[in-house]
Amino acid sequence: MAQNVQTSTGSPLTGLPPALAKRKRPWTWERAYPILTILPSFIAIAVFVYGFIAWTGWISLTHWNSLVPNMSFAGLKNYAMLFGEYRFQADLRNLLFFTILFIFLCLVIGLLLAILVDRKIRAEGLFRNIFIFPMALSFIVTGVVWQWLLSPRSGINLILKAFGWNPSQLPGWYTSTKIIPSIHWGQIQFGIPVALIAVVIAAVWQMSGFAMALYLAGLRAIPEEIHEAARVDGASEWKAFWKVTFPQLRPMTATTIIILAHISMKIFDLIYAMTGPGAAFVTDMPSLNMFNTTFQGNHYAEGAAIAIFMLIALAIVIVPYLISSLRKEGD
Amino acid sequence: MALRTINRTILYLLLIVFALAYLVPVYVVIVTSLKGNAEIDLAHMWWLPKHLDFSSYAEAFNKLAPNLGNSFYLAIPGTIISALLGSLNGYALSKWKFRGANVIFPLILFGMFIPYQSVLIPVIQFMTDIGLYNTIPGLILIHVIYGLPICTLIFRNFYAGIPTDLIEAATIDGTGYWGIYRRIILPLSISGFVVVGIWQFTSIWNEFLFAVSMTQPPNQPVMVALQNLSGSQIVQWNVQMAGAFIAALPTLLVYVLLSRYFVRGLLAGSVKG
Numbered sequence: 001m002a003q004n005v006q007t008s009t010g011s012p013l014t015g016l017p018p019a020l021a022k023r024k025r026p027w028t029w030e031r032a033y034p035i036l037t038i039l040p041s042f043i044a045i046a047v048f049v050y051g052f053i054a055w056t057g058w059i060s061l062t063h064w065n066s067l068v069p070n071m072s073f074a075g076l077k078n079y080a081m082l083f084g085e086y087r088f089q090a091d092l093r094n095l096l097f098f099t100i101l102f103i104f105l106c107l108v109i110g111l112l113l114a115i116l117v118d119r120k121i122r123a124e125g126l127f128r129n130i131f132i133f134p135m136a137l138s139f140i141v142t143g144v145v146w147q148w149l150l151s152p153r154s155g156i157n158l159i160l161k162a163f164g165w166n167p168s169q170l171p172g173w174y175t176s177t178k179i180i181p182s183i184h185w186g187q188i189q190f191g192i193p194v195a196l197i198a199v200v201i202a203a204v205w206q207m208s209g210f211a212m213a214l215y216l217a218g219l220r221a222i223p224e225e226i227h228e229a230a231r232v233d234g235a236s237e238w239k240a241f242w243k244v245t246f247p248q249l250r251p252m253t254a255t256t257i258i259i260l261a262h263i264s265m266k267i268f269d270l271i272y273a274m275t276g277p278g279a280a281f282v283t284d285m286p287s288l289n290m291f292n293t294t295f296q297g298n299h300y301a302e303g304a305a306i307a308i309f310m311l312i313a314l315a316i317v318i319v320p321y322l323i324s325s326l327r328k329e330g331d
Numbered sequence: 332m333a334l335r336t337i338n339r340t341i342l343y344l345l346l347i348v349f350a351l352a353y354l355v356p357v358y359v360v361i362v363t364s365l366k367g368n369a370e371i372d373l374a375h376m377w378w379l380p381k382h383l384d385f386s387s388y389a390e391a392f393n394k395l396a397p398n399l400g401n402s403f404y405l406a407i408p409g410t411i412i413s414a415l416l417g418s419l420n421g422y423a424l425s426k427w428k429f430r431g432a433n434v435i436f437p438l439i440l441f442g443m444f445i446p447y448q449s450v451l452i453p454v455i456q457f458m459t460d461i462g463l464y465n466t467i468p469g470l471i472l473i474h475v476i477y478g479l480p481i482c483t484l485i486f487r488n489f490y491a492g493i494p495t496d497l498i499e500a501a502t503i504d505g506t507g508y509w510g511i512y513r514r515i516i517l518p519l520s521i522s523g524f525v526v527v528g529i530w531q532f533t534s535i536w537n538e539f540l541f542a543v544s545m546t547q548p549p550n551q552p553v554m555v556a557l558q559n560l561s562g563s564q565i566v567q568w569n570v571q572m573a574g575a576f577i578a579a580l581p582t583l584l585v586y587v588l589l590s591r592y593f594v595r596g597l598l599a600g601s602v603k604g
Contacts, residue, residue, distance in 0.1 A: 033508040034427035037419050041479050042435055048476045049442040052450035052457075059452060116346050129590050130350045136586035136593065138537030140554045141579045144561055145356045148363065148568055154373040155359070205356065213594055266446045269539035273558055287540075290448045295544060300452060307448040318444040326437055 053311065060304035067298050078305040086187045088306070090281035091289050093185075097192045098200060098285070099264040105204045106260055107253065110211025115241075117212070118219045128216070132209035139206070143273025146202035150174060173198040174275040177282055193282035195275060203270055207263065211256050218252030219245070258321045265314050286310050364388065364573035371569050387567070391560070391574035397549065398556035399577070401467055402536055405552055409471045410531040413478040417527050420479070421486025422516050426498055427508070436487070443480035447540050455544060465547050473545070474535045481534075482527050485599045489523040490516065522592065529589055530596035533582045553578045 060078055063070045082088045113131050117124055134142065149155040150173040157170045172178070176194035183190045222245060230240040268287040277284035277292070286306050294303025359376065367384035423429075424436055454473060455464060463469030493516065501511050542552045551559075557578045561571055586593050 030508050031429070034423035034429050035431075037423040038432075038435060041416060041420050041483065042439065044476045045439050045442050045479060048450065048454070049445060050438075052453035053445070055453040056449050056451075113349060116342060116349070119342055121342065121346065125590075127346055127350055128594075129587075130353050132590070132594060132597075133583070133586055134353070134356075135597065136533055136582045137579050138539065138554050138582070140537070140539055140558050141575045142356075144557065144571055144575045145360055147561070148376075148572065149356060149359055151373065151376075154376045158374070158376060205353070209353075210597060213597055217598055262444055268448075269554075272539070272543075273561070287446065287448055290451075291540075291544070294452060303448075304452060307446065307451065310446040311449040314444060314446055318441070322437055322440060322444075326440075 056304045056307050059301055060308050062301050064301040064304075065299040069300070074301065078301045079309075082302065082305055082309070084187075087277075087281050087284060087289055088286070089186045089188045091284050091286045093188060093190055094193065094196055094281075094283065095265065095285055098196055098203075098267070099261060101192075101197070101200045102203050102207070102264045103257055103260045105200065106208045106211040107256060109204065109208040110256070111215050111249075113208070113212040114215035114219055118216060128212075131212050134206040135209050137206065139267075139269035140273045142202050142206050143270045146198070146205070147174070147274050150198045150201070152176075171197075174278070174283065177279045179282065193278070195278050195282040199271055199274055199283055202274060203264075203267065206270075207260065211260065214252055214256045214259075215249065218249045222248045255321075258317060261317050262314060265310065265317070360572045360576055363569055364391075364576055366569050368567065368569065371567070384569075387569035387573040388577070390567075390570050391577055394560060394570075395553055395556050395574055395577055398551055398553040401550060402553040402581075405467050405470050405474070406532050406535040409474040409478070409535045410528055412471070412475045413482045413531045414524055414527045416475065416479060417482025417486045418517075418520060418523065419512075420483040421488075421490050421523075422512055424483065425487045425490040426493075426495075426511075426516070436483075439483055440480050442477065443484070447477065451540070451544060454541070458545060464545060465550055467546075467550060470541060470545055470552070473541050474531075474538065478531055478534070481599075482531065485527050485530065485596065486520075486523055488599060489520070489526070493519055525589065525592045526596045526599065529585055529593050530599075532585060533593070536582050 059071075061074060061076070063072050063074045063077075065078075117127055117131075121127065151157075152170065152172045152175050156173075157165075160170055161167055171194055174195045176198075178194045179189045179191040180194065181191045226244055226248070227240065230244045235243065266287060267285060268291070271283055271285055271288055272291075275283040277288055286309060290303050290306040290310065293299045293306060297303075362379055363371070363376065364387050365383050365385070366380040367386060370380060370384070420439075424432055458464040458469045458473075463472065497515055498511055501515055506514065536552075537554060538552075539554050539558070543555050543558070546552065546555065557574050560574050
């Protein structure tokens with residue numbers, strides 16, 4: 001977490017006054033105020049998060065697959081149908097490869113930038129701001145701009161051509177339907193769709209600064225003495241990095257992976273703006289599938305099933321992370 | 332010493348190459364948006380405009396102006412209400428440990444990680460029932476509620492840094508719960524409000540899923556309108572780039588002026604590290 005928010009009291013999330021907490025006092029209105037302060041927000045979350053999730057879960061178990069609500073119980077029929085569908089299988093493939101490529105590239109570029117920026121350089125603030133500014137943009141803006149930049153007969157391809165790339169073999173980017181290596185699996189071709197790489201590039205441009213910011217915070221949190229000790233031991237710069245600095249960054253890497261994974265699993269606007277589902281669903285995602293199935297196809301129950309699938313996948317990543325970070329602060 | 336000079340040169344070269352790469356989209360947006368319709372040509376994307384033509388800005392602004400208005404009407408009240416609630420919640424959770432707080436806080440926090448698709452159908456049903464579907468106040472309500480977790484988290488962390496002694500001393504002086512909030516906590520909260528304000532303003536301004544599923548044409552925020560610009564039959568790249576620039580300008584300005592606080596919000600979103 002941000003050390004700027006953190007203080008000498010230790011964990012960023014605590015700082016609770018134990019003296020106030022443990023002292024036995026008679027009941028007064030004063031003691032009810034904190035609870036009364038939280039109560040409206042808690043009720044709102046209880047209804048709009050948990051209540052609505054439960055309602056979506058219930059919808060996913062019904063026959064409501066037309067404009068007219070039909071709440072008769074269907075069991076797991078919608079889920080079973082989903083996993084057999086071409087589009088959803090393509091979603092799973094795309095989500096898998098998008099997440100892997102996106103996280104890997106953000107981590108590598110983010111770490112590299114953090115190391116470069118951390119070398120006591122001039123105009124550090126300027127460089128940092130250039131790497132982070134895409135985070136202030138909307139995914140819609142990013143999508144619109146990169147659609148132009150990766151336009152097959154323009155943009156990046158003009159540069160590739162200038163560098164001698166065979167003009168007849170330029171990548172089609174988001175218009176491509178190619179899948180590498182294309183292994184038959186279920187109903188779909190398994191592999192990395194070229195069109196998805198275009199989306200990954202745009203997403204990495206926008207989010208790698210975030211990984212840099214986290215790594216930079218991590219690097220700055222490493223005590224100077226550790227570096228000193230390595231230097232005294234005569235370790236080369238490179239060796240000192242791998243043996244001393246890198247292990248110290250492991251918790252920050254874990255945090256970054258989880259946050260990025262959670263962003264990639266929810267990604268919607270960027271794809272909506274840049275490509276949509278794509279030909280043969282090469283850039284489709286569960287988030288987009290849910291939106292189309294529910295609001296354009298009026299298959300509410302099936303859309304709800306996709307939403308619940310997304311939620312469960314996310315919870316598997318996020319819940320252990322939340323529990324461990326809140327437990328750590330309790331120490 | 333010579334080796335050091337070479338190393339430093341390589342370092343700066345790398346930094347400059349990366350910085351230029353990150354700025355490529357900015358260059359393309361600016362040069363494309365300043366070209367007239369006649370000059371837009373796939374083969375000459377990288378060329379500077381022969382003469383400056385602001386007509387695409389005029390056209391994009393004409394199309395987006397009402398939606399820009401909607402976005403301000405949405406993001407400003409949404410940000411203020413979120414920040415106030417976050418501050419109150421953060422105060423109660425960080426300075427007054429009460430029974431159940433250890434359960435309530437994680438339950439609230441989980442709300443910021445959910446995919447909003449998992450609440451979207453009920454949200455639309457509910458908003459239709461209470462007559463707020465396709466209205467900006469309806470969207471404000473949604474953003475305030477789903478913004479509660481992050482705003483509460485940031486303020487809770489922020490207030491954890493305020494020394495407990497201050498609170499204890501005030502309690503001994505007989506200052507009550509609200510008195511402490513008004514006289515001690517609130518005056519120390521300014522940078523907390525800046526962090527949360529920037530975060531919420533940026534998120535609400537940039538948000539798309541709720542905006543596109545809850546509003547119809549005259550009531551759409553700017554991001555939905557920008558997306559619709561590109562949905563038209565003939566793609567006018569200059570108008571689209573001008574539109575993208577206009578739609579991004581408010582959050583970019585906030586970022587340029589207050590980047591330090593923006594990064595703090597960014598890091599706070601990761602819970603810990």
